[in-house]
Structures are given as structure tokens and as C-alpha cells.
Amino acid sequence: MRGMDIELRDVSIRFGGFTAVHPTNLKIKAGEFFSILGPSGCGKTTILRMVSGFLNPTSGDVLIGGKSMAGIGPDKRPTALIFQSLALFPLMTVRENVAFGLEMRGMAKGPRSDKAQELLDLVALGDQGEKTPDELSGGQRQRVAIARALAVEPAVLLLDEPLSALDLKLRQHMRSELRDIQRKTGVTFIYITHDQGEALTMSDRIAVMKAGVIEQVDTTDLVYNAPSTAxxxxxxxxxxxxxxxxxxxxxxxxxxxxxxxxxxxxxxxxxxxxxxxxxxxxxxxxxxxxxxxxxxxxxxxxxxxxxxxxxxxxxxxxxxxxxxxxxxxxxxxxxxxxxxxxxxxxxxxxxxxxxxxxxxxx
Amino acid sequence: MNSLRRSFGPILSLVIVVLVGVWVIGMIVGPQLIMVEQSLWNKEIGGDAAMNSTRIDRLYNEVDTLGFDISDAEALAESPKRTEKIATITAEIDAKKSTIKELEAVEIKPEKIYSFKNYTLMGASHFFIFVKTIGAAVAVTIIAFIVCYPIAFTVAKVATPGKAALIMLFLIIPYSINELLRVFAWLMILDNNGVANLLLGFMGFDPISFLGSGAGVFIAMIYAYILFMVFPIYNTVETLDSSQIEAARDMGAPTWQIHRKIVIPHAKPGIAVGCIMTFMLSAGSFAVPNIMTRGIAEPWFTQLIYNKFFESSNWNVGSAYAFTLVIACIVFIFMMMRFFGVGIKDIAK
Missing domain, CATH: 2.40.50.100 (RNA polymerase II/Efflux pump adaptor protein, barrel-sandwich hybrid domain)
Structure with missing residues (x-):
């Protein structure tokens, strides 16, 4: 897996009369852990859905790995999205969940089972493959979602506040785990959160967003020590x-x-x-x-x-x-x-x- | 029971238990048992008993004739002979009346001989209609599913809330009209000189006998029972977390795979309920085939049951026919539950 860079060129998103994202330019480097931090309703999830292909920008262009993504659906983009609700398939086993993307890509049963096992090992769930998602704890479900997203070998992993449902201890533990997985795989992570602690501990760089406008893009140190706006x-x-x-x-x-x-x-x-x-x-x-x-x-x-x-x-x-x-x-x-x-x-x-x-x- | 008392108090829970008991025993188990009992005996098996009604009729005639004889005798002049004659005739009438009473007692409470004979009486033509009815009900169910699943999915997951409400409204409005009127509308469309044939005529085609071929029953039935398929499916699809559909798409699943792997497995209980309801309603429908066949096409099995009860006045064989249909429906329910891999609990949810 190799991360790809992402570029937003003058993108804006309007829903009817409401502008969710004002014209924005943003460059995210390949292999970077990038967070978009902002209060709820600031448009950060909208940006994520646009990068993943579920939303089309009203104007401007999204480039992934230098290629324009206009007209390319979520199933054809080199991205994988981890939903806030995780969206694990409750009627499938953990292994079937992880192998789902591979199955859809037409991989034969044997290799896809091996690959799923490899990913379950990566997230330390190697022996939980035959359980169903609701038999797992919150943190384990979280890791299944990550393994499932990584299975399709995305160049960019998009995470929509995936830790918000966990309790504090687990959340802190998952922070370092996510960071580890990102380093091991080299995939570009775009992480959406309203929790500044999460953004500061995990990210290489942070974009702070307010009401559809990115206020500041900087390294974690600079965002904390040298904020550019009130x-x-x-x-x-x-x-x-x-x-x-x-x-x-x-x-x-x-x-x-x-x-x-x-x-x-x-x-x-x-x-x-x-x-x-x-x-x-x-x-x-x-x-x-x-x-x-x-x-x-x-x-x-x-x-x-x-x-x-x-x-x-x-x-x-x-x-x-x-x-x-x-x-x-x-x-x-x-x-x-x-x-x-x-x-x-x-x-x-x-x-x-x-x-x-x-x-x-x- | 205890939890019932805890949530409703002793008086209300007693009322609930009594009402449920009355309902289950008085309206489900009781009638069903009576029907089964009816179907297991036959009064015509007794030989002599078969002649009873003829004999009763004849005796009534004889009593009436004797009444005339009495009037004749009374017209005679007063004499001991006259008195004797009247007494003889009166005695004769009383004797015949008591015979009538005996015979009527047998007629009302016939001697019951229990056997499964009623179930073996179905001839080849009736059995063929039975099989055809079941087959047609299965076909109605399948077509209703094919029509309803996309509608239910669209309303639950694709349409904006406003549009979904509008579609629902358009689906429900026709159902506020009496079922008979809805079916009559189809009769007007599909009749030999109806709207459909009028249009075909304009386009230069020969008229088609929709009613004669039995297609009319089919079309009207799909229309009559479509909502019973839409709503259960809609209800289950609606509970599916939309992000599961998006997640599947994000991982590269084409649309048909999303339905096959995510939506339909989730909606299984709803589909099972919809199929069971549509099947039961169409297999057991009397009004729709009665209007749409109108004696032109082959009857549905329900019409045969009606004929047995009210035209042949043979409740025993009628009950046997009706119970056969009940059995077929129960078998269908279990097959559906097996096929969809759902239990009673899932359906109840």
C-alpha cells in the first residue's frame, strides 16, 4: 500500500441556498496523517464525503494522486471511508466483513480469506474472524472497520470521527493504535474530528475549520503554539x-x-x-x-x-x-x-x- | 403473566387475558375446530337417511290431503258415522305428524359417521383448480415482490423525505376506496369492450379476452394486494443503516451486489411477511376472482368452496375443501420461513 496525495482546487459545496464549504484550496501530502478539526456543522464531513466520492463539489476539482476525480464514483476511487457508525455488516462474520471488498473485486475465496486473515492479524483480531460484529467490543469493532477499509488497499483512508462512540480510555488507546497502523501501512489518513486532543496527538498536520472555511492549516505544534486566528x-x-x-x-x-x-x-x-x-x-x-x-x-x-x-x-x-x-x-x-x-x-x-x-x- | 400484571395492574391484565382468550378460542380455535369436525363426517353415508327429506315431504303432502278429508267429513250431516270418520282421520294425521317429527329429528341431528371420505371426494377437475389456484397465488406473490421491492427501496432509501411521503400518499389513496370498487375499475379496463381493448382497437389489434383467459384475475389481484407487500418490505429496509449501503459501494460493490449482499438479507423478515400476506390474501380471495372471472374463466378454488357451502348445501365437503386450503397456506408459510431462514421471532419484530 502506498499513500497518495490529495488536492482540493477551489472546491465549494452548496446545498440549495446554504454554502456548506466555501471555495477551498488544500493540499494533503502522500502518507500523511492529516486531521480536519472543527465544531459540528462546520463542513468537515462534507469535505470527507466529497473526497470519497459520495458528494460532488458544486465547483472546483478534487485530485487524488494528481488525477481529477470528477465523474468517478466512490467505488472507483482509491479511497476507503470509515463511517462514524462504522457500518459493519451485522449479518456477516468479521472475516466476511473484511473480505467483502475483495469479494466485490472478484478475488477467489481462498486468497481473499488469506488476505482477510493477514489484515485481522494486523489489527490484532486474528482469532476473532468467525464472530459476528455484535459479539465484539467497541474497540474491536473499530479495528474490524479499519481492517475492512484497508482490505481494498486504498491509497487514502478517510475516517469520520470513528472514535466518538468509544469511552475515554479506549479512545486514548485507539489513538496510538491508529497512528501505528498509519505508519505501518503508509496510507494517507484524513481524519475528521471535533476533538482537539485526538487531532493533536495523532496528526502530522491539522486543518482547523469553521463554518465552511478552513481557518488554518499547519503542523500540530504550530496550530497549538501559533494559532493564526482568534x-x-x-x-x-x-x-x-x-x-x-x-x-x-x-x-x-x-x-x-x-x-x-x-x-x-x-x-x-x-x-x-x-x-x-x-x-x-x-x-x-x-x-x-x-x-x-x-x-x-x-x-x-x-x-x-x-x-x-x-x-x-x-x-x-x-x-x-x-x-x-x-x-x-x-x-x-x-x-x-x-x-x-x-x-x-x-x-x-x-x-x-x-x-x-x-x-x-x- | 407477571410482567403483564406489573405493567397494567390486576384488573386491566385480567380484562386483557379474558379478551385475548375469547378472541383466540371463540374466533380462531373454535370455528376452525367446528370446521374440521364438519369435514370429518357425512350424513349421506347412512343409506336410508338419504331418503329422509323425500319421505318428510311426502308425509307433509299426505297430512294436507287428510286435512281436506276432514273438511269433507265435517260438511256431512251430524251422525255417529260422521263422528267416527273424523276421529279416524284425526288419528291418522296425528300418527303421520309423529312420524314426521321422528324423521325430522334424524334430519336435524343426523347420525354422524366419521371418516376422511370428504377429503378424497375431490375430483380431478377440482384438484386441478386447487393446484392452479395455489400456483397462481405463488405467481401473484412473486410478481408483487418484483414490483414492490424497488418501490419500497426507493421510498425508504432513495427518495427525499418529501418525495417519499408523496409516493406513500399515492400508494395509500387507492386503498381508501373499497376493494370491490377497485376491482370493478379493473373490470371496466379489462372487459371485452373495456378500455384496454378500446386502445388495442385504435392501434389496429384484435380484442383480447383478458377475463376469459384468467389474466384479469391475476392483474386485479396484484393490484389489490400490492400494499401488503410494499409496507413490510419498506418497514425493514427503512431500518437499514444507510451507511452500510454506502460502505458497500465504497468498497466497490455494484448495485445488484449491494442489494443481494446487504439490503435483501437485512429485509428478509419483511419480505417473508409480505410474501406470506400476499399469498394468503390471493389464495383466499373470493371477491376478486368472483368479479373478474364472471363465469367466463375457470373459477378459483375459493369459488368452489363457496359453491359447496351455499349451492350444493354440502357443508361437510365444503369444510373439507376449505380445510385443505388452510393446510396449503400453512405449508406455504413454513416453506417461506424456511426459504428466507427467518423464525417467528424475526417476523414478530
């Missing part, structure tokens, strides 16, 4: 926000005038003086100040509560109706009283000033 900054990971107007711009950043005073941060988008902006700081880059040690930026707040997550703890603060959080490792924690006055702060390199825009719903 939406990405709030949708991927948590962020503290300070709204205001840019007061001053210099070579190493900008100063923003907020109701908590002047705050300093980086200015990756080169916003000009006077523009409406938001300064974002990740909770883990924020600290609770103590003694004389002061950060570049300091804000006075009231302590509210803490959420212990084991190795980490989230401290929550309130001020003027705004909420702030600080993420700390569970080492030498100081205890605070509810309502206690504290000062939180951050290094000016940790603050990112981005243009005001639509935020992700909490």
Missing part, C-alpha cells in the same frame, strides 16, 4: 483572553490597552496601532505571582477554585466577570482561600496578540 486560538486548547486596542507596535511585539492596563505580547500578524485585538495566553504559560518576583505583565484577580487533574491542577480566578485559569504541575502547590486577592502574570513572549474575530463556543 477562533483557532480558542478552539484548540484553552486560552486566557484580554480584549483591547493596540497602542504601540515595536519590532519584538506590541502593547495592547485592556481594562487590566497595558499588556505586552507578540504580534505575529503584524497588526497596526489602533486595531481591535485580543491577547491570548495559554493557562500553562501563566503563573501565580508571589513575593517580589514579577512578570512583564501582571493582573490582579480573585481566587475562585481549583480542579485537580492528578498530575496537574487548574486554578481558576475571577475578575470583573472575566474568568482566568492557570495550569500548574502538582508540585509545591500553594493553597488559596476563595476570594483571596492574587496576582497572575505572564511573560510577554507567551502572550499572542491576534485580530478580534469569532471565538469558539465554550
Amino acid at each position: 477562533f483557532t486560538a480558542t478552539f484548540v486548547g484553552a486560552n486566557n483572553m484580554f480584549k483591547g486596542k493596540i497602542k504601540e507596535v515595536s519590532s519584538d511585539g506590541a502593547v495592547i490597552d485592556t481594562k487590566y492596563g497595558l499588556l505586552r505580547g507578540t504580534n505575529p500578524k503584524n497588526l497596526s496601532v489602533g486595531s481591535e485585538a485580543i491577547l491570548f495566553v495559554r493557562p500553562e504559560k501563566m503563573t501565580v505571582q508571589s513575593g517580589g518576583k514579577k512578570s512583564d505583565n501582571a493582573i490582579d484577580v480573585k481566587y475562585e477554585r481549583r480542579d485537580l487533574e492528578g498530575a496537574f491542577v487548574n486554578l481558576h480566578f475571577l475578575q470583573d466577570g472575566d474568568k482566568f485559569s492557570v495550569h500548574q504541575t502538582n508540585v509545591n502547590l500553594k493553597s488559596h482561600e476563595k476570594g483571596e486577592s492574587c496576582t497572575i502574570g505572564f511573560d510577554s513572549k507567551a502572550g499572542m496578540i491576534l485580530a478580534t474575530g469569532e471565538l469558539a463556543d465554550e
